[in-house]
Amino acid sequence: MPMTNYERIVEKISKLSNTEKSEVERLIEAKRARLSGLISKEGAAQIVAAELGINFDNQKLKIEELLPGMKKVNVIGKIINLYPIRTFKTKKGDEGKVANLVIADETSNIKIVLWDTKDISLIESGELTEGKTIEIINGSMRDNEVHLSSFSEIKLLEIDIENVKTEKNFKIEKIEKIKKGESVKIRAFITQSFDVKFFYVCPNCGKKVIKEGNFFICNEHGNVPAERRALISLVLDDGTGAIRAVAFQENVEKLGLNIENESNLINQRQELLGKEFIFYGSIKENKLFNNLEMNIESIEEVNLDNLILELEKNEN
Ligand SMILES: [Zn+2]
Structure with missing residues (x-):
């Protein structure tokens, strides 16, 4: 098993202070207990390190x-x-x-x-x-x-x-605490869904192309056989707050929408309301509306087994 962040810090403190690892862990636990668990294990480790005279500088x-x-x-x-x-x-x-x-x-x-x-x-x-x-x-x-x-x-x-x-590190976060520039993992319900929109991109560079008559023109590659892409805007809510989010192509499909069946998309997107997923994405500022927006990079179904595993991991 790879070492966790915490285990590495314990090892470092142990080495730098010539203290047994088990003793370092005991000190960290004691520090946390004294602070009524209000601090993370990593945070307590930093305090213990300082008390042992270790400087990570x-x-x-x-x-x-x-x-x-x-x-x-x-x-x-x-x-x-x-x-x-x-x-x-x-x-x-x-x-x-x-x-x-x-x-x-x-x-x-x-x-x-x-x-x-x-x-x-x-x-x-x-x-x-x-x-x-x-x-x-x-x-x-x-x-x-x-x-x-x-x-x-x-x-x-x-x-x-x-x-x-x-691989990107996605921070597990509540919507109310999300900040611009972060990559986050949130578990949230879809409370609004907007019309699925289609646009065309260049197969060589993936950039948007302009339609001119029957042709699609890429700025760099000229006349290209463009590929159609779908996007959907959503509002996600996890109980702490709501955020506008955009999903593209594969992720539109991961929501369970069949983008080939265009005539039925209105019904399909209605069925998304109230559904819960785990969303991974980066947070950007929408300057037009002056609010934050999530660019969805991946979507997972809520899997209870995984949730329990994660809870147990956080307990330890
Ligand atoms: Zn191109």
Whole structure:
């Protein structure tokens, strides 16, 4: 069995403090009990570490070991996603730049946010590209992201990390607590469903195509035999709040809709109301309506056996 986040932290504390693992765990449990269980095991572990005089600052940690609130984070990972640099206006009216990338190691992956011009210039000059391995020195954790400032550093390493964990980490979350930019897993009921809409994409690049007469034109690939895609907008509610969500193609089908039977879609979508699913997706801001929206990436049926397994895992 792979070690959990918690087990890794216990092991690290044990090593750094020369204390038996079982003793470290006892201290963590005692700390939690004193705080009436109001704190997570990982949170209690951080307090115990501090009390034992251990500082995670500048320790080389695996991505899975990074915890919210950590400062002076040092971590090594392979760049698996590099997003276009974005510009914004600073309060003074200057132009600022920010860049996001995702790095991965064998244990997990995490988003890195670059704010400093010297770091961003590494992307502009083409030195940082997907597939390269980097070391981050002196980053700090903000929620579940590592943020780099002018005090941080990026070093390119001449190594390759094999078998990196590239699957997205979806955080189990309640709708009322969801924040922009997060990847979340929610269990919710469908309380509204809108008409299924169809659009056409280029088979080469997946981008939307424009219909001109009987032809479909891709900006990059010209006249293409376009593929039809379905999308549906939903409102999801888990009792703590509601959120608008959009599902595409495979996920429309996972809801149980037969998109080939277009004439019956109105009836089919009515039947979705009151149904419960587990939704995985990323949270975006809908600027037009000034609210949050979930871009559904995957849908699972609610499986009671799995729910019980998960509950038991959280108990332990
Ligand atoms: Zn194309």
